[in-house]
Each structure stands twice: as structure tokens, then as C-alpha cells.
Amino acid sequence: MTLLELRDLNVTYAGDVPAVRGVDLSVAPGQVLGIAGESGCGKSTITNAVLRLLPRSAKVGGQVLLDGEDVYGMSFGRLRAVRWAEASIVFQGALHSLNAVQRIGRQIAEPILLHSKATRKEADRRVGELLEQVGLPARRARDYPHQLSGGQRQRVMVALALACGPRLLIADEPTTALDVMVQAQVLALLSSLVRDLGLSMVLISHDLSVLGSTCDRVAVMYAGRVVEQGPATAVFDDPRHPYSAALAGAFPRIGDERFRYSPRGLPGDPPFPGDLPGGCEFHPRCPVALDKCATTEVALAELGDGRTSACLRATEPNLDLRGAR
Amino acid sequence: MSETSRGAGVALGAHGLHVRFGTARAVDGVELEIGSGEIVALVGESGCGKTTLARSLLGLVRPAEGSVMHGDHPLSYARGALKEFRRHVQLVLQDPTGSLNPRHTVYEAVAEGLRIHGISGDEETRVSEALAKAGLRPPERFFLRYPHELSGGQRQRVVIAGALVLEPDVLVADEPVSSLDASVRGEILALLLKLRAELGLSVLVVTHDLGLAWNIADRVAVMYLGRIVETGPTAEVLLAPRHPYTKALLSVVPEINKLEPVVLVGETPDPSRIPAGCRFRPRCPAYAAVLPKEVAARCETEPPAVLPADRGHHAACHLTEA
Amino acid sequence: MTSAATIVRARRRATLTRFWRDYRSHRTGIAGLVILGVFALVAIFAPLLADPSGLDITKATAPGHMAPSPGYPLGTDENGRSVLTLLIHGTRMSLLVGLAATVIAMVIGTAIGVMAGFYSGWLRSILNAVSDWFLVIPFLPLAIVMATILGASLLNIIIVIGVTSWPGTARLVCAQTLSVRERPYMERAKALGASDWHQMTRHVLPNVMPLVMAHVVLTVSIAILSETTLSFLGLGDPTRPSWGYILDHAFSTGAMTNNEWWFVMPPGICVVLVVLAFTLIGRTLEAVLNPRLKETR
Numbered sequence: 001m002t003l004l005e006l007r008d009l010n011v012t013y014a015g016d017v018p019a020v021r022g023v024d025l026s027v028a029p030g031q032v033l034g035i036a037g038e039s040g041c042g043k044s045t046i047t048n049a050v051l052r053l054l055p056r057s058a059k060v061g062g063q064v065l066l067d068g069e070d071v072y073g074m075s076f077g078r079l080r081a082v083r084w085a086e087a088s089i090v091f092q093g094a095l096h097s098l099n100a101v102q103r104i105g106r107q108i109a110e111p112i113l114l115h116s117k118a119t120r121k122e123a124d125r126r127v128g129e130l131l132e133q134v135g136l137p138a139r140r141a142r143d144y145p146h147q148l149s150g151g152q153r154q155r156v157m158v159a160l161a162l163a164c165g166p167r168l169l170i171a172d173e174p175t176t177a178l179d180v181m182v183q184a185q186v187l188a189l190l191s192s193l194v195r196d197l198g199l200s201m202v203l204i205s206h207d208l209s210v211l212g213s214t215c216d217r218v219a220v221m222y223a224g225r226v227v228e229q230g231p232a233t234a235v236f237d238d239p240r241h242p243y244s245a246a247l248a249g250a251f252p253r254i255g256d257e258r259f260r261y262s263p264r265g266l267p268g269d270p271p272f273p274g275d276l277p278g279g280c281e282f283h284p285r286c287p288v289a290l291d292k293c294a295t296t297e298v299a300l301a302e303l304g305d306g307r308t309s310a311c312l313r314a315t316e317p318n319l320d321l322r323g324a325r
Numbered sequence: 326m327s328e329t330s331r332g333a334g335v336a337l338g339a340h341g342l343h344v345r346f347g348t349a350r351a352v353d354g355v356e357l358e359i360g361s362g363e364i365v366a367l368v369g370e371s372g373c374g375k376t377t378l379a380r381s382l383l384g385l386v387r388p389a390e391g392s393v394m395h396g397d398h399p400l401s402y403a404r405g406a407l408k409e410f411r412r413h414v415q416l417v418l419q420d421p422t423g424s425l426n427p428r429h430t431v432y433e434a435v436a437e438g439l440r441i442h443g444i445s446g447d448e449e450t451r452v453s454e455a456l457a458k459a460g461l462r463p464p465e466r467f468f469l470r471y472p473h474e475l476s477g478g479q480r481q482r483v484v485i486a487g488a489l490v491l492e493p494d495v496l497v498a499d500e501p502v503s504s505l506d507a508s509v510r511g512e513i514l515a516l517l518l519k520l521r522a523e524l525g526l527s528v529l530v531v532t533h534d535l536g537l538a539w540n541i542a543d544r545v546a547v548m549y550l551g552r553i554v555e556t557g558p559t560a561e562v563l564l565a566p567r568h569p570y571t572k573a574l575l576s577v578v579p580e581i582n583k584l585e586p587v588v589l590v591g592e593t594p595d596p597s598r599i600p601a602g603c604r605f606r607p608r609c610p611a612y613a614a615v616l617p618k619e620v621a622a623r624c625e626t627e628p629p630a631v632l633p634a635d636r637g638h639h640a641a642c643h644l645t646e647a
Numbered sequence: 648m649t650s651a652a653t654i655v656r657a658r659r660r661a662t663l664t665r666f667w668r669d670y671r672s673h674r675t676g677i678a679g680l681v682i683l684g685v686f687a688l689v690a691i692f693a694p695l696l697a698d699p700s701g702l703d704i705t706k707a708t709a710p711g712h713m714a715p716s717p718g719y720p721l722g723t724d725e726n727g728r729s730v731l732t733l734l735i736h737g738t739r740m741s742l743l744v745g746l747a748a749t750v751i752a753m754v755i756g757t758a759i760g761v762m763a764g765f766y767s768g769w770l771r772s773i774l775n776a777v778s779d780w781f782l783v784i785p786f787l788p789l790a791i792v793m794a795t796i797l798g799a800s801l802l803n804i805i806i807v808i809g810v811t812s813w814p815g816t817a818r819l820v821c822a823q824t825l826s827v828r829e830r831p832y833m834e835r836a837k838a839l840g841a842s843d844w845h846q847m848t849r850h851v852l853p854n855v856m857p858l859v860m861a862h863v864v865l866t867v868s869i870a871i872l873s874e875t876t877l878s879f880l881g882l883g884d885p886t887r888p889s890w891g892y893i894l895d896h897a898f899s900t901g902a903m904t905n906n907e908w909w910f911v912m913p914p915g916i917c918v919v920l921v922v923l924a925f926t927l928i929g930r931t932l933e934a935v936l937n938p939r940l941k942e943t944r
Contacts, residue, residue, distance in 0.1 A: 038506035039477075149592050150371075179370040179533055184577035184588045206507045209536075209579040243508070250507040254539045254563050254578060261518060263540040265511020269476035285508070383838050411840035423831035428853045437849070438839045469654050484835070491839070 002026040003067055003168055003200045004050065004087070010061035011045050011054065017274040019045040021224040022062075027168070032194055032201045034211030034232060036247055037221035038270050043204045047172045050202075051083050066168070084111050088161040090154075092173035097157060098145040104156050105141025111163045130159040134189060151182035158189060162197075169193070169201045175210065187214055208247040212236035217306075220244045223271050223281040226300060230307030240309040242286050280312070288313055334361040334396075336527040337382055337414060337495045338634060341391035344374075344381050349597040351377040352388070353551030356634035359495065364521055364528045366542035366559070368535060368574070372593040374551040379497050379531045383416055412442055415488035419500035421480035425472040431456070431483050432468040438491045451490055458524075459486035460516055478509035485516065489524075496520070499531045514541050535578055539563055544636065547571045550604045551596055552631070557638030567640035569611040602626050603643065611644050620644055669935045676931025682924035686917070690739040701732035702888060712902065715909050722909035724893070725900040733888045734913050740889035741921070744805055745871035751809025752870070753863050756816025761847050761855065763817065764824025775821075778814040786811055790873065794882040801884040808873045812866060819862050823855040857936040864929035868922040875918050890914035 004027040011020040020042040027033045037043045048054045050064055052071055064071040066086060074082065091097045099107055108130060109123040118126065128138035134155040145153060154174060161169055171190060175183040191214055194201050205211055211218050215232040220243060228241035239245040249264030268285045271277060277284050283293040293312060300308045303315065337359045344352035351374045359365045369375045380386045382393055384400055384407050392399040395410055418424045425434050435452045444451070456464035459482040472480055481501065488496060498517065502510040518541055520526045530542060538545045538559055545563065546556040547570065555568040566572045573587040589608045594600070602625045606612050612624050620643050629641035670676055689696065700706055707727035715722045721730040763774035790807050797803040827833065827850065836846050877883055878891025879898070893914040897903060902910040 038508060151592055179592070180535070180574060180577055181370055181589055182592060184579075184586060185590075187579070188586070188588055207579065208507070213579045246508050246511075250510050251534075251579075252536045252540055254535055254575065256539075259536075259540055260560075261541065263511040263514035263518070263537075265513070265515060266508040267512065269478055269509060270506060385834065385837060408840045408842075411838060414838075416835060416838035418831045418835060420831055424835045426830075426832045426850055426854070429849075437836065437841070441836075441839055441841045441845055469658065487835070487839070 001029065002065075003029050003031075004202070005065040006046070006050075006062070007065065008062035009046070009049060009064065010059075011042070011049050012059045012061075013055070013273075014057035015274065018276075019058075019224055019273050020049065023221075023224075023226055025219055025226070025229075027200050027202060029167070029200055030194070030198050031217065032191075032203060032215045034215035034218040035202060035204045035221060036206065036208045036211050036218060036244075038206050038247075040223075040270050040273060041221040042224040042273070043221050044172055047089060047170050047202070047204060050170060051087060051089065052079060053089075081115070084166060085115050085164040086166055087168035087170060088164065088166040090157050090161045090169060090171040090174050092176050098153060100145055103142055103144055104148070108141070108156070108160050108163055111160070115164045126163070127159075130162055131156075133162065133193070134159045135185075149182075150178055151185055154178060154182075154186050155189065158186070158193070162193070167200060169199050170204070171201060172204045173206070174203070175205070175207075183210070190214070206247075207251055208236055208244070209251040209253075212248075220247065223276055224273055225281070225310065226308075227282065227310045228308065229300070230303075230305070230309075234305070234307060240303055240307060240314040241282075241311045242288050242313075243282050246287075280310070335359070335394065336361040336363070336396070337529070338394035339378065339382060339391065340394055340399075340634070341631075342378070342381060342388050342393065343390040344377050344386055345389045347597070349595070350551050350599060351596050352381060353596075353599065354391075354631045355548075355551075355553055356631055357382075357546060357553065357556075358394075358634040359527050359529050360636075361494065361527050362521060362525045363544065364517070364530065364542050365544045365546060366538035367529060367531045367546050367548060368533065368538055369548035370533060370593050372596070373548045374596065375531050375548045376499060378548070379499055379529065382529065383414055383497055384410055385416075408442070412438075412491045413493050414495045414497065415491060415493040417481070417484055417488055417496060417498040417501050420504050421477060421484050422472065422504075424484045425480060427472055429472075430468065431461075431470050431472075431475075434472075434483055435487045435490050438487060442491065444491075452486075455486040455490035456483075458489050458520070459483070460512070461486065476509075477505045478513060481505060481513055482516070485513075485520075489520070492524075493526070495527045495529070497529045497531070500533070501530065502537065503532070503534065511540075517541055535563060535575060547574070550593060550599055552604065552641065554605065554629075554632075554642070555640040556632055558636070561638045567638070567645040568605075568642045569609050569644070570605050571640070573610065601628075603629055603641075605642075611642075616644070666935065670931060673931040673934060675927045676935075679924040679927030679931065682920055683928065686738055686742065686921055686924070689735055690742045693735050693739045697729070697732040697735045699736065701729050702736060704728065712900070712905070712907055712910070714907075721913055722907070724896055724910060725902075730893065730910055730913065733893050734890070734917065737888050737890045737893055737914065738917065740801075740884075740887050741871055741874055741891070741918070744801070744808065744874040744889065745867045745921075747805045748808035748812065748870040748874070749863055749867045751805065752813040752866055753816060753859065755810070756813035757820050757852075757855070757859055759813070760817040760820025761824050761851055764821040765828060765843065765847055765851060774817075778817045778821075781811065781814040782818075786873070787876065790877060791880065791882060794877060799882055799884055801887055804874060804877060804883055807877070808870050812870060812873065816859065816862055816866065820855050820859060823858055824851050827851050827854045858933075861929055861932035861936050864925055864932055868925035868929070871918065871921055871925070875914075890918050 006023055006025045009020055009023045012018045035043045035046065049060060060072060066082060105127045108127045112118055112123045112126055127141050131138050131140055136152060136155050175186050178186060190201065193199055203211060203215055212232050218232045218235045219226045219229040220241065222243050228235060228244045235244055236248050239248055246264060246266045252259035266285045271281060279294040279296055280298045283289045286293065298310045298312055300310045302308055335358045339355050339357045342352055342355045355378055367375050377386060381388050387402060400410055432452055435455055436448055439448055439451060453464035456467055461467050461482050502513050505513060517528055521528060542559045545559050546553045549570050555562055555571045562571060563575065566575055573589050576587045587610050591608060600607050606624050623643045629643060632639045632641050704726045709719060709723045709727040711723060711725045711727045713719060713723040719729045724730055724733065759774050759778060763771050790811050793807045794804065833846060833850055836850055874889060875891035878889050879895045881895055883889055883892050897910040
């Protein structure tokens with residue numbers, strides 16, 4: 001049984017810009033799925049596609065099944081009920097997502113009052129509970145956003161997302177722009193919520209090491225497609241796609257002598273979605289590309305142990321993709 | 326590359342440096358030296374004063390006490406001397422998009438330093454050499470591009486080229502890769518290493534990322550609330566940390582199969598209300614655990630001494646001294 | 648660098664083309680341009696359209712306060728001069744005063760605005776106090792006093808209007824400078840060793856100029872109105888007829904009470920049309936050049 005399932009999802013923005021191309025993903029109840037990738041790889045488009053928050057001009061193909069029900073077949077009223085109550089999003093940039101002139105308690109109470117028949121008083125009590133759940137004292141409900149630190153604001157964002165008791169939490173770069181210590185606090189909070197409330201979560205980040213330590217499974221995206229998927233630790237420790245290897249190497253393991261005085265990176269830049277290279281879209285930046293990579297379209301292939309990779313060389317036994325430069 | 330074989334000369338240093346903004350003691354007594362050809366990482370959380378320290382080392386903020394040392398001379402804040410100093414010490418900022426004037430072409434952005442300092446001899450050659458050194462080849466192709474036509478990594482290379490064109494001896498890089506895509510970071514860091522190897526450049530990298538320090542730095546200085554609390558060769562500080570704060574920072578670097586994370590509560594406190602005794606005490610997990618009484622008493626009353634600027638491994642903690 | 652120079656030129660042309668395409672999509676902006684174009688042509692070719700000797704009272708042969716007739720399409724003034732001739736040459740004067748005064752206001756306003764935004768501390772306080780002072784003093788009494796002291800001449804009226812209408816520009820430029828000042832490239836320039844002058848001219852000015860240009864066009868219309876007002880009050884240059892001058896003469900010789908519409912209406916309509924044209928152009932420029940307005944569109 002899956003809670004969220006994407007079947008062959010395609011999203012094309014106006015001007016024929018394919019942002020997401022044929023993505024299949026699924027999240028089981030209580031599971032945490034990580035989506036890794038850089039700017040323009042389509043990971044934020046997926047977030048928005050799940051709750052139908054894309055601009056009207058975007059064309060969506062394929063299916064998004066939330067608890068077996070197709071999100072794109074829902075009536076608008078049903079969709080409103082599903083947003084927040086079934087699945088909710090923790091956006092990045094907490095400073096800009098909160099209303100600066102409203103007390104945070106009111107902001108958290110708003111979705112509760114909208115989605116349930118709670119009275120003002122019941123809503124206020126629920127706000128207090130939520131704040132304590134995310135590690136803030138209930139009295140902070142009377143504060144304005146500017147009175148909170150960056151980490152505290154991100155906690156408020158989590159409380160907001162939890163307000164209507166969703167079963168699925170989508171966290172889009174929840175720790176970007178936060179300090180390591182605060183990042184650790186927020187990640188610990190999200191992990192404990194998943195454990196204690198039995199939530200499912202989709203965690204989106206450009207930092208594979210964050211996902212590796214928090215998620216059950218990880219999907220690595222490049223140029224709108226999933227290029228590798230598998231158990232989080234396996235993908236981080238033994239990547240089977242050169243792009244995952246590069247992402248894993250971008251944030252090195254301290255103490256690993258292979259990274260000392262040897263930062264790993266890829267030449268070039270991520271491609272613009274409207275102008276993708278032919279063949280394997282990663283081949284121009286790939287450190288282990290073969291001649292045929294420029295001409296062969298590479299599909300995701302099963303590797304066993306619940307892993308898939310879209311690389312022709314994924315199964316070569318002695319290829320150290322991670323060590324490759 | 327060994328960590329101790331660097332030249333003994335000091336390129337840039339801080340002696341007894343204090344910077345205050347009103348009652349806030351942003352930098353509160355810092356000794357730091359960057360040897361020539363050395364890469365030093367200044368690590369800390371936001372609000373710890375690392376950016377202010379970097380700016381005072383660039384002469385952009387005037388210290389309340391103490392001095393910035395350039396070579397053997399204290400930095401003079403007279404207009405001419407300061408301008409001359411700025412030819413030698415250059416800045417690379419975090420956000421390459423904001424660091425470039427959107428209305429200037431790449432050529433203008435790189436040539437700006439030359440024009441400011443009235444270096445007229447063959448401007449075009451100098452600009453194309455600087456762009457090539459920063460890895461933008463062929464340079465002529467980039468001359469007339471505008472920043473918005475470049476990728477983030479390319480923009481940061483333009484900023485670096487703009488610094489290199491003056492042939493400086495020190496680069497101060499404030500979070501040089503934190504706003505770049507993950508796969509591009511490594512190339513920019515590799516560029517810094519290459520510049521050190523080829524031009525003998527000294528680099529102070531300000532960062533919150535310990536992995537970055539492991540990637541490129543010879544030495545690490547960990548800053549907390551205006552002071553350096555631990556300093557030493559990178560491998561020693563990161564693999565055998567002595568200060569509880571460094572230990573906590575290391576424990577939360579997201580990794581798999583790691584030690585039990587020590588997540589400190591709260592965030593860096595307000596620099597206008599620095600706690601008495603050891604400034605880290607209110608958040609210190611070692612102090613919160615049972616400590617010998619005489620050590621605990623010192624933590625409460627006696628501030629640990631300011632760490633010396635030498636190349637050894639030091640920690641400002643009563644517990645490790647004991 | 649010949650190839651580079653041609654590329655630069657090609658890029659500039661492309662930027663202009665893009666700007667013009669944006670501008671063209673605003674119908675009101677085009678209307679403004681057409682109206683202004685007609686008046687500009689009249690101003691430029693005034694001596695060809697109407698003999699300047701028609702301005703000389705001693706050479707006027709027709710009777711005063713004459714209704715329109717084939718020889719005098721807009722009738723005559725109290726001295727028997729053709730109102731049409733006055734109007735055509737007045738166009739020249741009104742536009743000249745409006746533009747020249749605006750240039751003065753723009754230079755003062757931009758200089759003060761950039762400095763007030765760039766420097767903090769006492770200099771900003773003083774500059775802001777000065778512009779506040781000019782903002783709160785009612786324009787008309789100040790202008791009347793200044794015009795009286797300086798004496799009525801073309802140059803003086805330009806100076807009076809220029810010196811009294813810069814605070815709005817200064818305010819706008821100051822606000823924009825404050826936001827530019829916080830951009831990282833300013834810090835980078837400083838770390839490169841740039842002087843204040845370099846930072847202001849190379850970084851602040853290019854980034855505030857587009858907004859200034861849009862604002863300036865709006866200032867022109869105010870300056871033309873001011874000129875009309877001052878001339879109407881008899882503070883204009885008595886030897887050079889402008890639209891305000893015509894209105895002044897019409898009023899003081901009783902044209903308004905005698906229903907001599909040909910004497911009063913044409914200069915009034917001209918003022919309204921030119922002010923409207925500048926306003927339309929200014930609004931369009933603002934919409935095209937100000938990225939923030941663009942987003943909300």
C-alpha cells in the first residue's frame with residue numbers, strides 16, 4: 001500500500017520547457033523519501049505538482065495518486081480538503097512564507113479554522129499543542145515572525161504544516177540557509193515527528209548527506225528525470241550513477257583522506273530544461289562517459305536490492321564512480 | 326601536501342582585535358595569522374562574528390582595539406595606505422549574483438580594480454589573463470556577457486577573476502560556494518587550491534561548512550560569540566577536537582554511521598550580552614554533564630585565555646587544560 | 648577591439664529594440680509621444696510657421712480683441728497681434744522653460760539624492776533636512792519671492808522653477824540609492840579600493856538613472872505648469888510670450904469676462920495637452936523601466 005504514488009509524471013512549462021519527464025516515485029506510510037538534485041532539476045516542480053500548485057500554463061501528464069485517489073481528477077472542493085488535511089508542504093525560506101504583521105498563533109490557527117469546525121478557543125488550544133510539538137513554548141503564539149530566530153521560524157513552518165493533521169509532509173529544502181546546528185535541530189524534529197506521529201515525508205534537498213542521514217529511500221534527479229533510486233545509505237555509500245557520486249562527493253565525509261585537498265565537482269553546469277543535450281542528458285559533464293552515451297537514451301534499469309540507475313556503466317563491477325574525477 | 330611545510334611569513338593577521346557595534350562585541354579579542362600560501366578556514370555559525378572578523382581583516386570595518394597586520398606592518402586607515410592595502414587583499418563574497426553589478430559586462434567587472442588603481446598598461450591582456458586563471462576560457466568569449474547570462478559558477482569565477490586581476494597576495498572568501506549548486510562547488514574549491522599552488526595565494530575561507538574545511542584548508546579556526554575557541558591544523562581539529570563546541574559542530578555534520586549527534590539547544594546568543602566566565606558555558610554539554618567542582622567553578626567565573634596565533638592546536642576550554 | 652566595439656553597439660541596439668517593443672505595447676505611451684511630437688515640431692519650426700515680426704506690438708496693424716477671421720484664425724490680443732502667432736512662439740518658450748528647469752531639478756535632485764542615500768550620519772541628516780524644507784514650503788510663495796528678487800527674465804524663471812522642484816527627485820533617488828548601497832557589489836567595489844566617487848558614479852548612478860528618467864518626464868509637466876502659473880501672475884519674461892503670458896494678458900485685459908474664448912482657450916488647451924503628454928510618457932516609462940511594477944502587471 002502506498003500513500004503517495006507518482007506514475008509517469010510529466011510537467012511541461014509554457015514555452016515547451018519540460019521540467020519533469022516521466023518520473024515514477026512512491027512513498028509508503030511511515031516512510032521518508034528523499035529527492036536530491038540541484039537547481040532546475042525539477043524537484044520543486046514535483047512538490048508543487050503533488051498538490052496541484054503549478055501555474056495554470058503548465059501541462060501535467062501522468063498520474064499523482066494520493067492514497068489511491070488521482071489528485072488531478074479531484075473536484076476543487078475535494079482538492080482543498082486534501083491540501084493541508086492529507087498532505088501539506090513545509091516551504092523553504094521561512095522568513096518570506098510567514099505574514100510579517102500577524103501573530104504566529106493566528107497564522108497557525110487559520111488553516112485549523114478553515115478545515116475543521118473548531119471554535120476559536122479549540123483552535124487556540126491546538127496551536128499551543130502544535131508549538132510544543134515542534135519544540136517551542138506555547139506562549140510564543142503571541143509573537144510576530146520577526147521576534148523569532150531563523151530556526152524558530154522554520155519550526156513554526158513545521159507547526160503550520162502539521163496544523164490539520166496531515167499524513168504526508170512534503171519538506172522543500174527545509175534546512176537551506178540554516179546553520180549546521182539549527183539544521184540538525186530541524187532535521188531531528190522532522191525525524192521525531194515521522195516516528196511519533198507515523199507520518200510519511202518527502203524531503204527535498206540539494207545536499208545528499210542530509211538525505212542520507214534522514215531518509216529511508218532516496219531518488220536522485222537530474223534534468224527532470226530520476227537517474228538513481230534506492231535505499232538512502234546505499235545510494236550515498238555506493239552510488240551507481242556518476243551524478244549521485246558527484247553529489248555525494250560535494251559534501252565530503254570528514255576524515256576521508258580521498259577528499260583531503262581534493263574537492264570533487266563536475267565540470268560545466270546543470271543544463272537548462274528547455275535545451276537538453278541528446279543521448280544521456282548527463283554525458284557532457286560525466287567523468288566516465290563512453291562514446292555511445294552521447295547517442296543512447298538511457299532508461300532507469302533495475303540493479304536488484306531495490307535499486308535502479310540510469311547509467312550504462314552502473315553494473316560494471318570495478319568502476320569507482322565516486323572516486324572518479 | 327603537508328600541512329606544516331608552508332612558508333613562515335605571515336600574509337595577514339589580527340592582533341588583539343576587538344570590533345564593537347554599540348554594545349555588541351562582535352569580535353571580542355582575536356589573534357589570528359594567515360601564513361603566506363596558507364589556506365585557513367574560519368568556521369562558525371551565523372552571528373558568531375566570523376563575517377565581521379573577515380571584514381575587519383579587509384579594512385572594511387575599523388576595530389575598536391587591536392590591529393590588523395599586513396606582512397609586518399599594522400594596517401593604517403589613512404586613505405592612501407588603505408587603498409594600497411586593498412590591492413593586496415581581495416574579497417570574494419558568498420552571493421556571486423549580488424556581487425556583480427547587473428549593468429556591467431564581465432570585462433568591466435574584471436577591469437574595475439585596474440581602473441580604480443589606475444593600472445593602465447595593457448588592460449585587455451590583464452583582464453583576459455585573470456579570466457583564464459579563474460578558469461573562464463577562452464576569456465574573450467566572456468568579455469561582453471552580462472552577469473544574468475552566466476551560470477552561478479561562472480559568476481563566481483568572474484568575481485574571483487576581478488580579485489586576481491590586481492595580483493593580490495591574500496584572498497578573503499566569505500562562504501564562496503554556499504550559494505552554488507552542489508556539483509559546481511567542488512570546481513570552485515579546486516580553483517582556490519590551484520591558485521594557491523600556482524600563485525602562492527593565501528586564502529582565508531569564512532564558512533559554516535566543516536566539510537569545506539576538510540576539502541581545502543591547512544588550518545581551521547573555530548569561532549564562537551566573537552572569540553576563536555579552537556584553532557589548529559585541519560586534521561587535528563577535525564579528527565581530534567578538544568573544545569566541546571567543535572565536538573558538537575562535528576557531530577551534527579550530516580553523515581551516515583556517525584557518532585551520536587550532540588545537538589546543542591538554542592542558537593548563538595546575543596553578542597551584546599556575553600555570559601560571564603566561559604562564553605560557551607550556557608550551551609556547553611560538558612558543563613551540563615557532571616564536572617569536577619573546581620573546573621565548574623572556573624567555567625563560571627574565569628574566561629578562558631585568548632588563544633595564541635601560532636600554528637599549534639589550542640582550545641579555549643578549562644576542561645581540556647585540566 | 649573593433650569586433651568587440653561592434654558587438655557592444657549591436658547589444659545596445661538590441662536593448663533599445665527590446666525597450667521600444669515594451670514601450671510600444673502601452674497605447675497611452677504612444678498617444679503621449681504623438682501629442683508631444685506635434686508640439687515639438689511646432690516649437691522647432693515656429694519661425695517658419697509664423698513670422699516672428701508678428702510678436703512686435705509696434706508692427707501690429709489689426710484691431711485688438713478681434714474675433715477669429717480668415718487672416719487671424721484665433722483672433723487678436725489686446726494689442727492686435729495674432730493669438731495664433733503668440734501661441735506658436737509660446738510653445739517654444741513653454742517647452743524650453745519646462746525642459747531647462749527640469750534639467751536643473753534633475754541634476755540637483757540626483758546629486759543630493761545620491762549623496763543623501765550613500766552617506767550616513769550628519770551629511771544625510773543635513774541633506775534630508777534641506778529637501779524636507781523645500782518639500783514643505785509651499786511652492787508658489789517661494790517661487791514668487793525668488794522671481795521678484797531675481798527679476799523677471801527667461802533665465803531667472805528657469806532657475807526659480809529648477810531650484811524649487813528637485814526635492815521629489817531627490818527623495819526618489821535617495822530611496823533607490825539606499826537599496827543599491829546594500830547590494831554586495833558595492834562592498835566588492837569598496838574592497839577593491841574604490842573611492843566614494845567611483846562607487847557613486849560607476850555603481851549607484853547607472854542603477855538609479857532609469858527611475859530618474861521616468862520621474863524626470865513627469866517633472867517636465869510640473870515645470871511647464873509652474874511656468875504657466877508664474878507667467879500668469881506676471882512674473883514671466885515680458886519680452887518673450889509663453890502660454891502663461893497669453894493667459895495673463897487675456898485675464899488682465901478682460902478677455903475672460905468678455906467671452907473672448909479664442910484668447911483664453913487655446914493656450915489653456917495647449918498646457919493641458921502637453922502636461923498630459925508628458926504624464927502619459929512618464930507613466931509608460933515607469934512601467935517599462937521599473938521591474939517592480941512590471942511584476943505586478
